[in-house]
Amino acid sequence: MDRLKGKVAVITGGTSGFGYAMAELFVREGADVVITGRKKEKGDNAVKKIEDLARRKVVFLQCDVSKEPEVKDTIQKAYEIFKKIDILVNNAGNVHRADFEEMTEEEYNQMMDTNLKGSFFCFKHVFPFMVKNGMGSIICISSNTGVVGRGDVPIYSASKGGLILMSKSLALRWAKNNIRVNCICPSFIITDLNRHVIEKAPDPAKKLKELESTHPLGRLGTPMDVAYAAVYLASNESQWVTGIILPVDGGYTAG
Numbered sequence: 302m303d304r305l306k307g308k309v310a311v312i313t314g315g316t317s318g319f320g321y322a323m324a325e326l327f328v329r330e331g332a333d334v335v336i337t338g339r340k341k342e343k344g345d346n347a348v349k350k351i352e353d354l355a356r357r358k359v360v361f362l363q364c365d366v367s368k369e370p371e372v373k374d375t376i377q378k379a380y381e382i383f384k385k386i387d388i389l390v391n392n393a394g395n396v397h398r399a400d401f402e403e404m405t406e407e408e409y410n411q412m413m414d415t416n417l418k419g420s421f422f423c424f425k426h427v428f429p430f431m432v433k434n435g436m437g438s439i440i441c442i443s444s445n446t447g448v449v450g451r452g453d454v455p456i457y458s459a460s461k462g463g464l465i466l467m468s469k470s471l472a473l474r475w476a477k478n479n480i481r482v483n484c485i486c487p488s489f490i491i492t493d494l495n496r497h498v499i500e501k502a503p504d505p506a507k508k509l510k511e512l513e514s515t516h517p518l519g520r521l522g523t524p525m526d527v528a529y530a531a532v533y534l535a536s537n538e539s540q541w542v543t544g545i546i547l548p549v550d551g552g553y554t555a556g
Contacts, residue, residue: 309335315337323528336348372423417467522549
């Protein structure tokens, strides 16, 4: 249970879904954790729940990753609190499921600003602290839709595909600094962000079966499926792993 002992992690979008699961598991594995999010109440609640599980320090810092001054300030505060940053998880994400032909510029910008530009800001401002640390692991939560594309979310797919290539490029650029950059690409995971896709369907039970049938392992994913993959990439077990795409998708992209 000490695979991340002594490490400090910053997890964006850490108040729910994948982010919360990663924060919880990272703490269980011995890390101190900074979670970020836009809503203070959610952040404070998340911190309390995680602190009740393990005796590690967990801090919430309010931050909208699409705003560079907030990202810069958050990374600086995280460093001031813990005196180092070993791990960054670019997890904050945004998706609109409107028809492409009806998509507004505002909806387009919201997805690109959070999913791609927000990660750019986090990369940029964590880099100096990881250089100072002599090492670092950056994990980006992309998507299977960034690998194979999906007709119902083309802009989201574009943002996640862009994140994959930015991550690969930085893995090459920063290898000399001993900073590893990797992507996890989940498929359909049951989170608050996705649950309504099933619940709002005319026949929710049928919709659930349809979604499960597209995954060879026969079920949808859970946030902890993503969290376990993230622990591996954050830990010293993956010291020779950089620039990879790790599908956590029940076999979705295997075919």
